[in-house]
Structures are given as structure tokens and as C-alpha cells.
Amino acid sequence: MVVNTKPPSELQDATRIVRINRPFPLFRGGSLPNVEIAYECWGRLSKHKDNAILIFTGLSPSAHAASSADDPREGWWEYMVGPGKPIDTQRFFVVCINSLGSCFGSTGPASENPITGNPYRLDFPELTVEDIATAGREVFQSLGIEKLYSVIGASLGGLSALALAAMYPDEVKKLVCISAATHATPFAIAIRSLQREIIQNDPKWMNGNYRFNDTPKQGMRLARKLGLISYRSSKEFLDRFGRKRVFKSQPIDPPFSAEFEIETYLEYNANNFIDQFDTNCYLYLSRAIDWFDIAAHGGTLEAGIAKIKTSSNLIIGVETDSLFPVFQQQELAHVLTKNGLETVFVKMPSDQGHDAFLVDEQRFSPVVREFLANS
Amino acid sequence: MVVNTKPPSELQDATRIVRINRPFPLFRGGSLPNVEIAYECWGRLSKHKDNAILIFTGLSPSAHAASSADDPREGWWEYMVGPGKPIDTQRFFVVCINSLGSCFGSTGPASENPITGNPYRLDFPELTVEDIATAGREVFQSLGIEKLYSVIGASLGGLSALALAAMYPDEVKKLVCISAATHATPFAIAIRSLQREIIQNDPKWMNGNYRFNDTPKQGMRLARKLGLISYRSSKEFLDRFGRKRVFKSQPIDPPFSAEFEIETYLEYNANNFIDQFDTNCYLYLSRAIDWFDIAAHGGTLEAGIAKIKTSSNLIIGVETDSLFPVFQQQELAHVLTKNGLETVFVKMPSDQGHDAFLVDEQRFSPVVREFLANS
Numbered sequence: 001m002v003v004n005t006k007p008p009s010e011l012q013d014a015t016r017i018v019r020i021n022r023p024f025p026l027f028r029g030g031s032l033p034n035v036e037i038a039y040e041c042w043g044r045l046s047k048h049k050d051n052a053i054l055i056f057t058g059l060s061p062s063a064h065a066a067s068s069a070d071d072p073r074e075g076w077w078e079y080m081v082g083p084g085k086p087i088d089t090q091r092f093f094v095v096c097i098n099s100l101g102s103c104f105g106s107t108g109p110a111s112e113n114p115i116t117g118n119p120y121r122l123d124f125p126e127l128t129v130e131d132i133a134t135a136g137r138e139v140f141q142s143l144g145i146e147k148l149y150s151v152i153g154a155s156l157g158g159l160s161a162l163a164l165a166a167m168y169p170d171e172v173k174k175l176v177c178i179s180a181a182t183h184a185t186p187f188a189i190a191i192r193s194l195q196r197e198i199i200q201n202d203p204k205w206m207n208g209n210y211r212f213n214d215t216p217k218q219g220m221r222l223a224r225k226l227g228l229i230s231y232r233s234s235k236e237f238l239d240r241f242g243r244k245r246v247f248k249s250q251p252i253d254p255p256f257s258a259e260f261e262i263e264t265y266l267e268y269n270a271n272n273f274i275d276q277f278d279t280n281c282y283l284y285l286s287r288a289i290d291w292f293d294i295a296a297h298g299g300t301l302e303a304g305i306a307k308i309k310t311s312s313n314l315i316i317g318v319e320t321d322s323l324f325p326v327f328q329q330q331e332l333a334h335v336l337t338k339n340g341l342e343t344v345f346v347k348m349p350s351d352q353g354h355d356a357f358l359v360d361e362q363r364f365s366p367v368v369r370e371f372l373a374n375s
Numbered sequence: 376m377v378v379n380t381k382p383p384s385e386l387q388d389a390t391r392i393v394r395i396n397r398p399f400p401l402f403r404g405g406s407l408p409n410v411e412i413a414y415e416c417w418g419r420l421s422k423h424k425d426n427a428i429l430i431f432t433g434l435s436p437s438a439h440a441a442s443s444a445d446d447p448r449e450g451w452w453e454y455m456v457g458p459g460k461p462i463d464t465q466r467f468f469v470v471c472i473n474s475l476g477s478c479f480g481s482t483g484p485a486s487e488n489p490i491t492g493n494p495y496r497l498d499f500p501e502l503t504v505e506d507i508a509t510a511g512r513e514v515f516q517s518l519g520i521e522k523l524y525s526v527i528g529a530s531l532g533g534l535s536a537l538a539l540a541a542m543y544p545d546e547v548k549k550l551v552c553i554s555a556a557t558h559a560t561p562f563a564i565a566i567r568s569l570q571r572e573i574i575q576n577d578p579k580w581m582n583g584n585y586r587f588n589d590t591p592k593q594g595m596r597l598a599r600k601l602g603l604i605s606y607r608s609s610k611e612f613l614d615r616f617g618r619k620r621v622f623k624s625q626p627i628d629p630p631f632s633a634e635f636e637i638e639t640y641l642e643y644n645a646n647n648f649i650d651q652f653d654t655n656c657y658l659y660l661s662r663a664i665d666w667f668d669i670a671a672h673g674g675t676l677e678a679g680i681a682k683i684k685t686s687s688n689l690i691i692g693v694e695t696d697s698l699f700p701v702f703q704q705q706e707l708a709h710v711l712t713k714n715g716l717e718t719v720f721v722k723m724p725s726d727q728g729h730d731a732f733l734v735d736e737q738r739f740s741p742v743v744r745e746f747l748a749n750s
Binding site: 122183184185186187189190191193194196197198200201203207208218222225226229233234237238240241242243255256258259260261262263266283287290293322325 | 497558559560561562564565566568569571572573575576578582583593597600601604608609612613615616617618630631633634635636637638641658662665668697700
């Protein structure tokens with residue numbers, strides 16, 4: 001049973017919720033007794049419901065990809081989504097979902113477990129990218145859409161898009177997969193595993209039972225700094241910060257305090273993050289990325305990719321991405337092409353590493369625009 | 376006044392100590408009332424004292440670069456130093472020093488402050504690479520050596536070798552600088568800054584006043600894991616570990632525990648480290664690396680390098696090094712060559728990243744051997 005409800009009062013006006021009032025089975029076993037998925041929409045669904053684009057997000061954003069009349073705040077992909085923009089809301093009906101397991105309106109470890117009346121915390125079942133994909137499917141099905149014009153995602157969103165295309169091959173026409181891959185490398189797993197361990201090492205984490213008014217902020221702050229280091233590139237840091245020093249105002253600074261601008265950059269951006277994101281949600285989504293492997297769908301990487309039956313694909317990689325290095329997108333595009341699927345592979349020379357899709361408008365805009373415009 | 380003393384009983388037999396019984400001025404100001412520098416020797420000093428090679432170490436090793444009759448344990452550069460090896464102890468008199476600020480016999484933050492009778496801890500003055508270089512000089516001067524046949528170092532040791540060659544240009548004939556640079560990039564500073572912050576965030580650090588029998592092990596363990604990730608390369612991890620899983624013996628594992636071999640690799644190696652190294656020493660040496668900038672010697676990078684007057688140089692970089700990327704060694708070699716100094720630049724295609732010099736015997740041995748053999 002899928003029903004649309006009005007958004008809860010604490011959410012921004014543009015946020016809508018799909019509530020699934022039946023058990024939601026999960027990819028690694030078990031199920032959730034019910035599920036809510038938050039999403040936002042832009043544009044108008046065509047009469048034949050054939051102009052819908054679904055956007056999955058990276059680990060940390062909400063469904064607010066772009067501003068709208070209902071919520072004029074800048075979205076996380078503002079340059080990409082809107083009237084006349086590459087994902088053109090004058091032509092397409094665009095839906096962005098907040099991932100299952102996240103904390104911006106969708107059901108996740110911070111949500112109330114209806115069976116106990118308390119937050120799930122670590123009682124939340126094992127979450128996978130496949131579950132995020134299936135939850136996204138619930139959203140477009142609830143809107144009466146049978147087949148997406150395109151599914152689009154970058155980073156974790158790219159994994160989710162890939163999972164959707166592999167699991168529900170008849171429901172996706174065009175796949176856009178950016179800075180993602182068929183599975184994570186051990187280097188990326190090492191980074192995320194260390195982030196999770198840093199968080200769990202914070203005494204305030206209390207095995208997931210932290211107080212919501214006294215969260216493990218120190219652990220989250222340090223883990224986010226490690227994230228920020230891995231999201232951009234050495235080249236970008238060199239050009240932006242070099243060895244520029246911080247102006248020290250205090251006569252006596254604490255020992256080993258920041259001296260270089262790169263250090264205050266990390267501090268500023270990490271502090272901006274820690275109040276926004278629930279810690280257990282972060283841990284669950286982080287682990288889901290490590291677990292994802294398209295080989296789970298058929299036994300091998302090739303068999304997993306062979307499930308995909310899209311009419312065309314756009315696979316984008318960034319040369320300076322250390323988390324999902326460009327050889328991974330190249331490999332994905334190669335196998336898709338070998339399978340006879342029309343596939344465009346673009347290797348972006350951006351300096352901004354894994355996060356380039358968020359900021360390198362000049363390179364990403366024309367590529368996405370052209371791919372979506374061609375029918 | 377420089378005197379040789381017998382090694383303290385707690386040190387291995389091969390370790391010798393130079394004790395400097397006068398104030399030792401420091402590069403950023405202040406001084407130490409006296410200083411001890413631990414070192415080991417191999418081979419025999421020639422009559423003309425013209426066959427001496429000084430080795431500076433990376434951040435964490437002791438002076439025990441290689442085994443000897445006095446200490447048969449394997450050294451940290453065993454393949455490189457010994458009879459018939461690239462740094463041939465049948466021909467050369469080889470000295471390896473434990474860096475000033477470290478904790479394997481040399482004076483550092485864990486040593487007793489003779490003025491208070493307590494360990495220095497954070498009262499230890501600001502330590503720089505230049506001080507490590509000058510302390511190394513005290514060792515070879517105490518042995519009656521006026522000019523080194525060669526100074527050799529990798530990583531922090533490479534910075535120290537570079538500093539020695541720039542500060543005391545008449546005292547070095549050949550410079551071997553491996554996986555180091557004239558200064559650190561902001562990416563490398565970010566990694567080290569985060570390591571220091573992780574350590575200081577451990578409640579047991581207590582602003583440097585931790586109990587020596589209850590040290591901030593959790594912080595050190597996490598910081599070391601970040602180090603391990605940065606010391607090797609994504610490529611090596613991919614080939615060694617891929618997505619290999621850990622055999623789980625416990626029926627119920629702690630939440631988010633290790634599942635991939637890359638995670639147990641980090642755990643095993645981090646645990647091996649934390650009991651060996653003093654935390655405050657680690658913080659001081661880590662910051663010294665960030666501070667080092669050859670531009671401090673003359674105002675610019677070029678002016679700093681121009682101080683060097685060696686007769687020949689071997690500069691080695693590793694293609695997969697993310698901490699001191701290969702463009703930095705290339706730049707150093709380029710300026711040395713422009714200054715009219717005979718310089719060999721070697722770009723190693725090793726997969727082992729920053730730590731390749733420790734393990735890639737096949738590539739490093741012939742290059743170092745040939746350079747030292749040519750007179």
C-alpha cells in the first residue's frame with residue numbers, strides 16, 4: 001500500500017513523503033515494518049508519464065537538490081537542476097529522493113521504531129544500496145511512473161542509480177552514473193572504515209545510544225575532516241591553499257593548533273556538517289557503500305552489469321577522484337558498451353576530485369545537458 | 376663539548392650515544408640545556424675519514440637500520456645496508472642516527488628535562504627538521520668526520536638530508552634524497568594535522584601529560600591507521616586486498632567491525648606501532664615535517680636549493696607517493712641541475728607509494744648502489 005501524505009510540519013514545504021504501510025523487505029534479509037521516503041519534485045509530469053528523472057543523492061545531502069517556489073533555499077545541485085538547466089525542469093519532471101537510512105525525512109536509524117516506540121539506532125536492520133534503490137522506486141511508482149526517462153546519481157547516488165538499473169531493468173531508459181563504480185576499492189573502504197572507527201571511538205557514541213542533545217560531535221568532526229580530504233584532490237589543495245598561513249590572533253595558541261589555511265578549511269567545513277547529520281545514519285550509509293558490489297547481482301561484475309538494459313548510458317569519471325578512481329568508470333563503460341548498450345564515457349580533467357560534480361559546473365553542465373537532450 | 380659515552384643499559388648493544396654537554400640552540404629559537412643523540416655504526420672509518428655515510432630516518436624508525444654482530448635483529452633498511460649491499464659496509468663507514476625529538480635514545484619530549492627532573496612533554500621547545508640535521512652533524516663531528524661522503528634519507532630523513540646539505544654545504548659530498556621534498560604540500564599537511572588532532576582528541580592524551588603506563592593508545596592507533604593509508608597506494612591495496620573478506624569467527628560481531636582484509640591489515644599494523652612510539656614525540660616530529668620549507672634558507676625555494684654545493688645528487692621519487700608526490704622531487708632535481716650540480720633524478724614506478732623505499736628492493740637497490748659506487 002503506497003500513499004502520499006502531506007509533509008510533516010518540521011520539514012520544509014517542498015518536501016513530500018511517500019509512506020509505505022507494509023513491511024519493506026531488505027536486500028540482506030529482514031524487513032522494516034513500514035517506511036517513509038522523503039522527496040522533492042520539480043517540473044511537471046507529462047501526460048504519458050514518460051519525462052520523469054529520478055536523482056539519487058550522495059551520502060550526506062537531503063532531497064533538496066534545487067530551489068523552488070516552495071523552498072527557495074539553494075539546493076545541493078542548484079546549477080544542474082532547474083528551468084533551462086542541464087536537468088531541465090521545463091522539459092522533465094524531476095524527483096530527488098532522500099536515501100533510505102538517511103535523516104532528512106526518510107526512515108533511518110534515527111527514526112522511531114514503531115514496534116518499540118524508540119529510535120531504531122543500531123536495531124535498524126542492515127542497510128544496502130539496493131534498499132536505497134528500491135525505496136527510490138517506491139517513490140516513482142507512487143507517482144504513477146512505470147519507467148524513468150533517466151535515473152541520475154553521483155557518488156553513493158551513482159551506486160544507487162546503478163543498482164536500480166540492474167535490479168529493475170525495464171524501468172530505466174537512460175542511466176547517468178557519475179563518480180561511482182560497480183564496487184568500492186580497498187583504499188576507499190579503508191578511508192570509510194577509519195571514519196566509522198573514529199566515530200565509534202568517541203566516548204559519546206555510547207554504542208549508538210548517544211543522547212540526541214549531546215551527540216558524538218568530536219568523532220563526527222574528525223571523520224568529516226577525513227572525508228573532506230578524500231573528497232577533493234591534492235592538486236586542488238595545492239592551487240587553493242599552497243602553504244598559506246593562518247593569521248594567529250591569540251598570543252598563546254593551544255599546542256599544535258592550526259597554522260596553515262588547509263587546516264582551517266577542514267575545521268570550518270567539518271563544523272558545518274556535524275550538527276546536520278545523525279551519527280548512526282552516517283555509519284549505516286557509509287557501510288552500505290563498502291558493501292555494494294554489482295557482482296551480487298549474478299555472481300560476477302560482468303553478470304551484474306549484464307542485467308542493465310537501458311537504451312543509453314552516460315558514465316562520468318574524474319581524473320583526480322581517489323575514492324572512485326576513473327579506471328572504475330572506464331571499466332563500467334567498457335562492459336556496458338561490450339554488452340551492446342549505447343554508452344558515453346567521459347573522463348573529466350577536473351581538479352576537484354570526487355566532489356567535482358558539485359562544483360565543476362563548466363565541465364559537467366554541457367555533458368549532462370547533451371546526454372539528456374538526445375532522445 | 377662532545378663526548379662519546381657507552382650506551383645506557385636499556386638500549387641495545389649496538390646503540391651509541393653522543394652527549395652534547397652544552398646548550399644546543401634551536402632553529403626556531405630557544406635551546407636545549409644538553410642533548411643526547413643515539414646512533415649506530417657499520418663498517419670501518421677510513422684513515423682519511425672520507426668514506427662516511429650518514430643516514431637520517433623517517434618519522435618512526437630507530438637508528439637500527441641494519442643488523443650487526445652487536446644487534447642481530449633485522450633493521451628497518453636491512454636490504455640496503457650491509458656488506459656487499461647498496462650502502463656497502465665493506466667500503467663505507469655508515470652511521471644512522473635516531474632523530475632529535477624521537478624516543479629511541481635521542482633527546483626528545485619523552486626525555487627528562489634536566490632543569491625540572493621531569494619529562495619535557497610539551498615543555499620541549501619547538502622542534503624542526505633543521506634541528507634534526509644539526510644534531511646529526513654533531514654525531515659525525517664527534518667521530519672526527521669533517522665531510523660526509525654522502526648523506527642519505529627518505530621521507531623525514533630526506534628532508535633532514537636536504538636540510539643538512541643546505542645548512543652545511545661544505546660538509547656533504549653526495550646527497551641522496553628519497554621520497555622527500557623541499558616542503559610539504561597542503562594535502563600532506565592535512566593528513567598529518569588530522570593525525571595530530573585525532574591523538575589530541577583521545578581523553579588519555581591529557582594535554583601531553585598522559586601517564587606513561589596508560590598512554591593515548593586509541594588516538595595513536597587511529598592516527599597510525601591514517602598514516603598507513605597514506606604511506607602506501609590505492610594501487611597496491613587493490614592488488615593485495617581487492618575485496619577479500621575476513622573470516623568471521625564470532626557468531627555476533629561488534630557493530631561495524633572489520634569485514635574486509637584491508638581493515639584487518641590496518642588493525643594489525645597499527646597495533647604493532649602504538650606500544651613502540653611516544654605520543655608527544657610523534658606530535659613534535661609530525662609538526663616538524665609540516666614546518667620544513669627550504670625557502671626558509673634564503674627566502675625562496677630556488678635560493679634555498681642554491682645553498683647546496685654537493686658534487687652530485689640522487690633524487691628519487693615514487694609515482695604512487697601521495698605524501699611527497701613525484702612532481703616535487705622532479706622540481707628539486709630540476710633546480711639542482713639548473714644550478715650546475717650533477718643530479719640524477721629517478722622516477723620509480725613502484726606501487727608501494729611513499730613507503731616504497733622500505734620494500735621495493737628490486738628497484739631501489741641498483742639505483743642507490745650505482746650512485747654511491749661512482750666516485
